[in-house]
Every structure is written in C-alpha cells, then in structure tokens.
Amino acid sequence: MANLITTLDPASRAASRGWSDTTIRNVFVIPTVAFLIIFNVFPLLYSLGFSFTDFRASSKAPVNFVGFKNYINVLADPVIWRTFSTTLWYVIVSVTGQFIVGFGLALLLNRPLPFKGLLTTLLMLPMMLSPVVVGLFWKLIYDPSWGILNYALGLGPVAWLSDANLALYAVAITDIWMWSPFVMLLSLAGLSAVPKHLYEAASIDRAGKLYTFFRITLPLVAPILLIAVIFRTMEAFKTFDIAFVMTGQPAAELISSRLYKMAFQQWQTGPSSALAYIILIMVLCITNIYVKYLNKAKER
Amino acid sequence: MISPQFNQKYFGPASITLMVAGIVFLCQPWVEFLHAWSVLVMLIGLIGFNISVHIPAPEQAVDEDDTGPVSIAQTVGMGGGHD
C-alpha cells in the first residue's frame, strides 16, 4: 500500500510541527484500506480458490482441483438458471413498482403542504426497518386465514406466500412498500432543485401541464432518478432476507437464497463459491455503472 | 493504445453495453447458449470498463463563463479513476 500513497500536497506544508502531513495521511488512510483488504479482498481470493475445487466444508475428504468444472456445471444447472430468471423478474417488478409509487408520491408532495416534514419522515420509516423483521410481519399480514390484507381487500383465502404464481409478487409488494419512499426522497430532491423560473417561463409561454412535465421536469430530474433506479436494481439483485424469511415457495426462490442453500445446507462449497463469483461479477458490473452516474451527479 | 476520443465515443459505451448485455444474457429464461456464455460477456465488459475509466477524458473546450465551484470529484477525476 505504501508505494501507492507517495505524492504529497505541497500546499499543506505549513504544519511542520508534530507529525508530518505524510505521516498523518498514512496513519489515517492505510489502516482502513488494509482492514478492508483483510476483510474483503482476502476472503474473496480464498473463495476464488475454492471455486476451482470440489471442496465440501462439511467433510474432511481430500480436496481436488477441478478447473472450470464448477462454473460449467453451475451455468448448466436448470434450477440455478431458473433462479436467475426469477431474480431478474423480481428486480423488474419491484424496481418498476418502487419507481411508479415513489415518483408519484414525490409529485404529490412537491408543493407547499402542511406537516410536510412530518409526513415525509413517517413515509421514510419503512426503509429504515430491518428487512427480515419486515418480512416476518408481512407474513402475518399476508396470512390466508387471519391476515388483514385479504380481509381489508375483501378477498377470499388467497394464499399469497405459498401460491407459486403469487409468492414472488407478494415479496415484491413488500419490497415496494419498503423502498418506494427511497425513490420518493431522491425524486423530491431532484424536483426541488428544478429552477422556479423555468416553470414561470413555461407558464408565460402558455405551455400545457403535460408539455411542462415532459420537457422541463422530467429531463431535469432524470439523472437523480437514474441513480435511484440503478441503486435499487443493485440492491434488489442481492435481496436475501425478505424473500428468505417470507416464503419457501420454489417458484419464488431468488439467487441469494439458492446460494445460501447450496453453501450452508448442502455444503457444496466448491460449486457455491463458483456461483458466488458469478453473482459477484454481476453485482460489480452494476456497481461500476452506479458509481459512474453517482460521480456524474456529484459533479453537477 | 486507445485514444481518449475513441474511448469516450465508442470504447466506454461499448463496455457498459457488454456489462448490461451480460446481465440480461445471464438472467433471460429462453436461450441456453447465451446463459452459458453470459459470465464471459460480463467479465469482458467489466475489464473493458475498468480500462476505459483509467483513460483520461479528452481535453474539453473550457467554458469561459463558468465560474462555478470546482468539485472534488472533478479534480480527482483528472487523475483518472471511476468517474
């Protein structure tokens, strides 16, 4: 690490007393970076090694090198493939839902309202709660016989979480409930940053409401909405707690749950490390795109 | 080497396209061939993107009227990096 950090800002030479700036910078920066390398890079290298072996954490059998066999098997496994497809569909449904509800709420809230601060704070509550606990109490709400949802909507005994066709949507609804406020919050920040004079100019030009929305509001809010959507996409791909707690329905199994079962219930450490790496590459792709747009937004 | 102009115009966007395409290939439920090779596509896109962000942006015409504050991210970005 030390040779990476060598240049020194000559302007901050003023402090020649006490520790030099170089020392302070090294003492401040290096421990954290080293700590993160030990806790993130090292374990990942460790499991990269395992992904090329037939290692099982539950047995003491000798470990053999199997080359790319784990990766080939994982990519040829129809169950894992289906899980990936389910996950993508879940991501699409839940992020679209969050976008519609969140942006809609932001449009409603983007005006002088009494108790606006209180209302937004109350709306923010769901996303701060523990996903696993949220999943748990939605299970109570979704219950086919005594759940409040079926009763409130006047539905019969709809088994939301055990029906193969509904379980995924039930989880997505919970996720939408949790995270639409996040999209709302970011959209509100974007909307309030739209300069007022643009709207005034539009109203002088007698521009229609729709025209104003699509030609002024949307383009100006778009960058921030994009950040919200990419971030939620990345998080939705990683979803584990909510879905894992809410339903055991195989049709609603997400990739993280599949990975958990492979690694910690079937103890296929080698293949599950390979699957973990495939997921890692996917998430890194999204992270790269996310950070690109994040920095773009910061520069504005 | 990849020229900054080529990078900004084609190489960078192509890498992002490859990454997104790889994710779609991995998760689409129809074509097994695409699913099987998706990881390679993502990996190429990821590596391409990381090369792309380290090529400094082409010199831009400076806006004389721009007196706005220079953000940290921009200053950092000049040294090459994820921006």
Added chain:
Amino acid sequence: MAVVSTRAGRLGNRLAITAVILVTLVFLSPIYWITSTAFKPLVLATSVPPTVVFEPSITPFVKLFTKRAQLTAPVDPAVYEAAPWWEKLILDGGERLSRDGKGEIVYSAYPDRFINSLIIAVTSTVLAVSLGTITAYGFSRFRVKGEADLLFFILSTRMLPPIVVAIPMFLMYRAVGLNDTHFGLIILYTAFNVSFAVWLMKGFIDEIPKEYEEAALVDGYTRMQAFFKIVLPEAATGIAATAVFCFITAWNEYAFALILTNRRAQTAPPFIPSQVGTGLQDWTVIAAGTVLFLLPVAIFTFLLRNHLLRGMSFGAIRK
C-alpha cells in the same frame, strides 16, 4: 406547479393533500398492524375476521421475557394473590412461569439476543465511525495517489452481496475459532460499515473550509491538534448522522448473523424469525419482540430525518 392561485389550482392542492394523507396512512398501516398485534390478547391475534378494535394488554411483553409452561391444574388462590401483577397476567392466560431449582424465574432467550444486538451494533458503530472519520479526513485533505480507485474499492466492499462474502468468512472464522463470538461479528460489521462511513464523512469534511485549519496552523497548532480541535467539532453533526446510519445497518443485519452465529453471540434479527418455526407459535409474542426491536430504529429515523437522503445516496445528494 409551485404557484397556486387559481380556484382549480386550490382544489388540486386540496386533493393532493388528501391523497398524501391517505397514502401515508396506507404506508403506516402495516406498522400499526404489527404494533397492535403486540398488545392483543392471544385469541385476538389470529381471530377471523381480524380484530381492529380491542382492549390493549401488556401480556405479550411479559411473555416475551419469560419462559412459561401450560397450567395443568387451577392455580391455588393464595399463590395467585401473592403473585405480582405481571405474573397474574400469565396465570390468567392459563400458563405459569417456569422456575429453576432455586425458584428463580427463567428468562427467555430474547433479552440475551437483544443485548447481543446492542453490544455488537454499538461497538462496531464506534469503531467504524472512528476509522471512517480519520480516513475521510485523509482523503479529503491530502493528495492520495489512486484516490478515485481507492474510494471506489472502499465503496465496492459495501456493495458485495452478504452471502457471497459469508462463504469464505464462515470458513475463515471456523478456522480461527471466531464463529459465534461477539468479537467476530463486531469486526465484520465494522468492516462492512467503515466503507459507508468513509464515503459519508468525506462529504461532510469536504464541506468544512480548509481555511479554518490553515488559520489554526498559523496560530501554532500542529496538524493533529487542528484536526481534533477544529475539524472534529465542525464535523460533529456529520459524525452523529454517520453513526446513526452505521448503527441502524449493524442493528438490522441478518445474513452474516444467521451464518456466523447460532447461540452465544446471536443477534435479534436471526432470532426473531426462528421463533416462528417452533411448534405452536404465539404471534403476539413475536409481535412484541418485533416492536421492541424496531423501536430504536424508529426513534433514530426521527432524529436523522434531515440527513437521511444524504446517507442513503452515499453522500451524493446534499440538502
């Protein structure tokens, strides 16, 4: 859009207010439902149709902290009279409190798990925020070679799916005996949160003018003194907001806790759902546990409301 003066505009505004209030109520109804379940008598929790209006009782919370057994015979009236009010609530429900050989009440596992959560979340927050603040200062004030890459690396460690990291972590912890220890979970959460703390704190420290420190340096302070006496007090709000965020993340974390702990160091998130699978489930008790667990987060959300957006966007949006 912002200027509302026409009659139609006023009507639109009134409609919007009504809609916003309705939506807020719908959004809060699940939270109301779990909270109300925590105060329901057992029979009403799973009644068909669901009970909305009822007389609240505190019994689920007493049950949450104790171990109970079914009453086999009616209670001796003398014993009933001598029992404190909270024991009477249990006896009224047809159960008695379990006692050990010495007659001491046996507590349930819930308080232990809650305290584990508290110890682990608080310690890891303190560590992550301290490390994060000084690292952010380093990045903010000094030129670090490859800064953008290092910052990206720091952020990307936060983005990794927990299960992916948990596989090697589990094996490594097993090898060094850190599985199911407080220490193991504390350093893991610190590692998880420090990346976030660096990003958020860097934004806050970037906003403190460099001139403040430079003036202090001219006055004969050393860099370190300037950092502790000038920068830290200026960044206090930022530090508090970051700490609350780190605390909530560690408090809510599930995947690592599920995989790396099972008894001694288990936190509340894996414990609460594990109660559901065990035989006859009492939803009022689960709800009581859930409400107690969610309470700190709800309080912190109110304290944090002005910084929430900034934290959620990793410092990208400042308001």
